[in-house]
Amino acid sequence: MSPPPRTAPIEVLLVEDNRDDAALAIRALEGAKLRNRVTVVGSGLDALAILRREDRFSDAPRPDLILLDLNLPGKDGREVLAEIKGDDMLRDIPIVVVTGSQDEADVRRSYGLHANAYVIKPINPKAFLEAVGSIEQFWLQIVRLP
């Protein structure tokens, strides 16, 4: 039994300051089988503002899934992760960390902060597209989102 068909598109929030990586991820996500809408923000502060619908983000939809880079300008991805997972209104939104860091300390710390999954960003663009495709396939087609 697959998840029941949803009428509204799945909202994905991509927090990524690298434009090339963001463009690739959007390509992978928008080419997906399921209807989804990707919103990109380039900093940790904007990520929190959009989640809390502050200021210019007052009409922003609530994301169903967040893809979060760790190394971000302004507010670091680790802090963003800790804030979201410490917020009773937001903590049930799955967060997949997508980062260049292979450091075991980052991996363990991210899971300790309740990241739902940790994916290392492949350097090769084709492999990166495939990785985002796998994230899409698992989270949007297999998993039951809240």
Next chain:
Amino acid sequence: MTSGAVPIEILLVEDNPGDARLTQEALRDAKVRNNLHVVLDGVEALAFLRRQGKHAAVPKPDLILLDLNLPKKDGREVLEEIKQDDQLRHIPIVILTTSQAEKDIIESYRLRANAFVTKPVDLEQFLKVVQSIEHFWLEIVKLSRP
């Protein structure tokens, strides 16, 4: 991506022998080498994770597949205990259950489940779902393995 050298240790907490056997079969053909350990109830799951009693020599799991409706100690309690334990909380837990109840989905994410997957009744679909879990968590995700 995960290294293929050391097999990935998976703990399956499942009281239904048919489902456990199917999961075992689906994982046996996986690209990534893995060892599946099956325990039948919540109390035994925690004893395994804490290496108590007859589980003194077991490896530490890298990934947990957890049913919600379990004898002795419920899957929800097991989930909560693991995610509150500093020594265990970094281990990803995928809920694998027949429940499709929105209440169970939201409660599981709030208790820090890493992902919630509904067990399909159809055999072929069930195998496909386990293979998707395998592909994402064993081939794409970086697990915390010191």
